[in-house]
Amino acid sequence: MLDRYRCPPLLQIENLGYSTSNTRLFGGLDLNVHQGESVVLCGPSGTGKTTLLTCILGLTKPKKGRILVAGEDLTGMSRRRLASFRRKHMGMVFQFGELLPELSPVENVALAALLAGADRKKAYDLARHLLADLGVPLDGAPTAYLSGGERQRTAVARALITGAPLILADEPTGALDQDSRDSVADLLFELPRRRNCALLLVTHDQAVAARADRRLDLIAGRLIGTQA
Amino acid sequence: MRPHALWRQLLRIGLAAGRNSPGGRLRFAALITAAAVVTLVLMSCLAVIATCDGWDRRDVARGVEIARHGDSPVVALYKRAGDSVGTRPHEVVYIEPKSPQASPPPGLPRWPEPGEAFLSPELVRVGEGEGITRRYGKFAGIIDSSGLATPSERLAYVRPAVTGHHGWSKIAKIGSARSTPMGDTLNRVPAGQLLSAIGFTVGGVAIVLLVVAARCGSSSRDRRVRLLTALGGNRWHLALVNLGEACIPVVIGTLLGSVPYLLMSLWDVRIPLIDQVVGSADLRAWAWVTPMVALAGCGLMLFVVVALHLAGIDGGGTRPRVFADRIPRWRLYAGLLGLIAIVTTPYLPKLTSFLAYIAGTTLLWGMLPSAAGAVIRYWGNSAASFGRWAGRADVLIAGRWAHARPGVVVRLVAVMVIGLGVITQAQVWTSRLGDSGQNARALQRELHDSVLVVTPQSITPASVDAFARSLPKNANIFLVNTAKKPTEPSVLRGSCEAMRSLGIACSSDGDHMTGGDARIAILGKFIGFGGEIKFREGNVSGNTQKADQIAVVSPLGTTGLNARVKETANRAFGLAQVKRPYDGWILGADRLVNMADWVKLLTILTLIILALAVAFSSAAEFLVFTAAVAPLAVLTERRRFLLGIAIWNLTVPTVIAVAFGVCVAAWQGSFFISLSKSGMFSWSLLAACAAGALVLAIAIGLIGGTGAIRATARWRPAAD
Structure with a gap:
């Protein structure tokens, strides 16, 4: 057993239940993700992987159960408190990056920090530093002119800029070619080790899934795999 | 299925x-x-x-058929005359029933008694200040809507208390499609x-x-x-x-x-x-x-x-382009050329200057969207730099969007600036009166009611006495014997006091007058052939046989006398027309003003609808933009900054454009007036339009911003 499992988990999901008007997505779901650990979530389409991520982000209210991040229960938080908590503790990488193409990569990354209330100078300095660290060109060209891989690296930098200990990623390599996919996957799976954060990544890509510390499959509302 | x-x-x-x-x-x-x-x-x-x-x-129901043959039965006599309230003309129909069986004109409950008048409700409303209900005799009632072309028609049916009906027409029938138009129908x-x-x-x-x-x-x-x-x-x-x-x-x-x-x-x-x-x-x-x-x-x-x-089934992709094309430089130069053409018009011959003004205006406004595009791009870049420097995410994004895709803002700006320009130009062009109108306005400003010319149906010593007695003390009258031949001067006969009030020496022989006091000059033009008139001292009530008109002269700048003299003249002579010498031009110009009002109404309505179209188009395109920022806004719960983006991206440039448009419209309108030396600039219209444009600019920002907030609230990650 690694040291990280001796500490309390950064993300702790207990008996989570969620259903839509006519489908029960999950009934009593449990999941722990520790700092410095990467976990991938696989499973057939429509089983609720993205919904689970939105529950963790607090954008979707579960029917039952608890979601604890850094020891605090999100399900009982007010909207304002949740927003503040999310800005501080969670970063998200989307499938298509969801960047503003007219802004430069530095501006896109700094934007998240500015909206989280960071100081302007610190936000831009940190954005530059992060992008340089992740190998994104800093020539000031609009993000629209970057390659797919560079755009996803920028999206990763944006998720990291607030220093969030929990990084969520929803199909981050789904729209990339093989080389870009490998480079982005390398970057993402290095994060827990380099930054001691927790990574929960949703993917259908078996090659990407194989790089994680643990793999869980969401099938028929249950997580199958190695639980920590 | x-x-x-x-x-x-x-x-x-x-x-x-x-x-x-x-x-x-x-x-x-x-x-x-x-x-x-x-x-x-x-x-x-x-x-x-x-x-x-x-x-x-x-019109058919009230139209009169003139009795053309001597043996045709005559139901009434009638005579039409013009009058005015302020400077707005209206028609007065004098009637005298001749058959007891004849029905009165439509809209009247009965024939008016001698000395009575029926007035239209609009005439009563607008003429209240001038005592219109007393002007033509006893007010008998209002003309019902069935006798009026429109409810806003100004019309009077008057039965004057006169015995002679010289110059009146015989009516065979009331209710004819072959009648000559009357009232508002004249200007329909x-x-x-x-x-x-x-x-x-x-x-x-x-x-x-x-x-x-x-x-x-x-x-x-x-x-x-x-x-x-x-x-x-x-x-x-x-x-x-x-x-x-x-x-x-x-x-x-x-x-x-x-x-x-x-x-x-x-x-x-x-x-x-x-x-x-x-x-x-x-x-x-x-x-x-x-x-x-x-x-x-x-x-x-x-x-x-x-x-x-x-139509779009077979079309290509609908994904919006991230960056708009560069604006060709020649468009900016062409706009500049238009501006130069306008500025140089005062130094060109008259016809060339007019053509240069039209061509310059078309070129300037036609190229305005391109110029606005260049300005908006520059503004966007500056705003983004400011946003970055100040750490303002909304200004940064709004600026970058404005720079990358200025089309949305350009359309908005172009409609605002062109709209303001078109409205002010329509107002300025339609306010032009021409030389006669300008002279008439100048005379009106100088004379007001100091010279009035009364044309009674008939003049008797008693009626002249009664008329003279009812005038204010500072008003004097002259009996006018209008010349029958161009070689003869018209003669104005008045008391020594009246002649002295015009600065003329009292003489029974009389002098030919062609100039001097402004009142004498205008009387010369209005009464005399070739401006020649002769003043002669004499008793006005004793020399009425040859007199056909009466001039009422009071000190220069006298006001409020016109309406009073009209009422007094009708009472004293039974039927009389009273005119100020400049009325003909002013009343004609007011008809043009009526047309100008239509032009203004249609222009304003057109531009309001166009502004609405642009507002919706801008807000819709803004929603497309904001879809890109939704994930970040949702995750950080900073949705209100979308409103900030909308204000900076849509409202602020539009407000700047309105300020620019107001300056251009005011400059060009004033320039046109000084160039054509006619017309007037309506600052109140420009202010009202600018206020409307500002309200629209704020509304567009709010609609775009709140729409984006609503759309963002529904956004959820959906990659699976």
Whole structure:
């Protein structure tokens, strides 16, 4: 057993239940993700992987159960408190990056920090530093002119800029070619080790899934795999 | 699936898509507005037809047939004359019944007694300050709407207390289609002309608004169309989905657009700017047509909406381009050339200067969107730099968007600036009076009511005495013997006191006067052939045989005498016309002002609709932009900064454009006035338009921002 499992988990999901008007997505779901650990979530389409991520982000209210991040229960938080908590503790990488193409990569990354209330100078300095660290060109060209891989690296930098200990990623390599996919996957799976954060990544890509510390499959509302 | 179940299903898909698609609410609102505006235009056309129809019927009913043969039975005598309240002319019809069986003119409950007058309600309303109800004798009552061309017609039926009827016409019959036009009919704009004007101005832009509303949020609809096509759907299936999406707002808009016509069928309504009242009875008579017009309009609009989306079936991708193309430099130079052409007009010969002004204005305004594009791009870059420097995310994003895709802002800015320019130019051009009008205005300012010329039906010593006694002390009269030949001067006979009041030496022999006091000069022009008149001292009541007119002279700048003299003259002489020497030009100019008011009304309506179209188009495109920022806004819970983006991206540039437009419009309007040396600039109109534009600029920002906040609130990650 690694040291990280001796500490309390950064993300702790207990008996989570969620259903839509006519489908029960999950009934009593449990999941722990520790700092410095990467976990991938696989499973057939429509089983609720993205919904689970939105529950963790607090954008979707579960029917039952608890979601604890850094020891605090999100399900009982007010909207304002949740927003503040999310800005501080969670970063998200989307499938298509969801960047503003007219802004430069530095501006896109700094934007998240500015909206989280960071100081302007610190936000831009940190954005530059992060992008340089992740190998994104800093020539000031609009993000629209970057390659797919560079755009996803920028999206990763944006998720990291607030220093969030929990990084969520929803199909981050789904729209990339093989080389870009490998480079982005390398970057993402290095994060827990380099930054001691927790990574929960949703993917259908078996090659990407194989790089994680643990793999869980969401099938028929249950997580199958190695639980920590 | 059975065919009848399929069409129902497709309609239902359309209805659901209308509720849930991105920007659905905005399109809903835009379609309601567009449908209401299109229906309003159609109903306005119906109102014109209804009003003209009622007008024609009343014209025939009150038209008089002149007895052309000696043996024709005569029902009445009549004589028409002009009069005015302020500077606005109206018609006075003098009547004298000759047959006890004859019915009075329509609108009158009975024939007026000698010395009585019936007046139209509008004449009573506007003439209250001038004592109009006393002007023509005893006020007998008002003319009913059945005897008026329109409820806003100014008309008087007067039966003067006179014995002689020299110069009157014999009427064989009242109620004839062959009569000469009278009252407002003299200045009536033909229905076809009015319908064309409405159709080409407000009708044209209403269609533009409909197209813009139909295409609001079109990217998701175009994708749906392509998807249905790929699934084997034909045009009929696509039409049904689009029909389902558009039918509810179009029907609501049509109903809303029909409401004003129905309300105006219940009450007479005064139209702002043109100051004309639309008769409810006329509209009621055609109210049965409104369901058909509404139904036809609704069908036409739905057809347009459906056709617009079917046209795009075979089109290419609908993804918006990230960066707009560069603006060609020649357009900026052409705009500059236009500006130079305008500025140099004072130094060019008259015709060339006019052509240069027109060409320069067209070039300047035509190239304005390109210039605005360049300015907006520059502004966007500066705003982004400022946003970055200040750490303001909203200013940074708004600036970058404005720089990358200035089209949205450019359209907004162009409509605002061109709109302000067109309104002020329409106002300035229509305020021009020409040289005669200008001279008349100058005379009016100098003379006011200090020279009045009375033309009575007949003059007797007693009536002159009665008239003179009722005038204020500072007013003097001269009996006028108008010259019959150009070689003879007209002679004005008055007391020594009257002659001295004009600065003339008292003499019974008389001097030829052609100049001197402004009052003498104007009397010379108005009464004498070639400006020649002769003043002679004498008793005014004793020399009435040859006199045909009376001049009332008071100190320069006297005001308020005109209305009093009109009343007094009618009382003393039974029937008299009173004119100020400049009235002919002023009253003619006021007819032009009436036309100018129509131009102003149609211009303002056209631009309001155009501004609405641009506002909806801008807000819709803004929603497309904000989709990109939704994930970040949701995750950080900073949704209000979307409002900041909208304000910085849409409102601020528009406010700057309005300020720029006001400066350009004011400069060009004033420049045109100094160039043409005529007309007047209406600062109040420009201020009102600028205030309206500012309100619209703020509204667009708020609509775009709140729409983006709503759209963002619904966003959730959906990659799975």
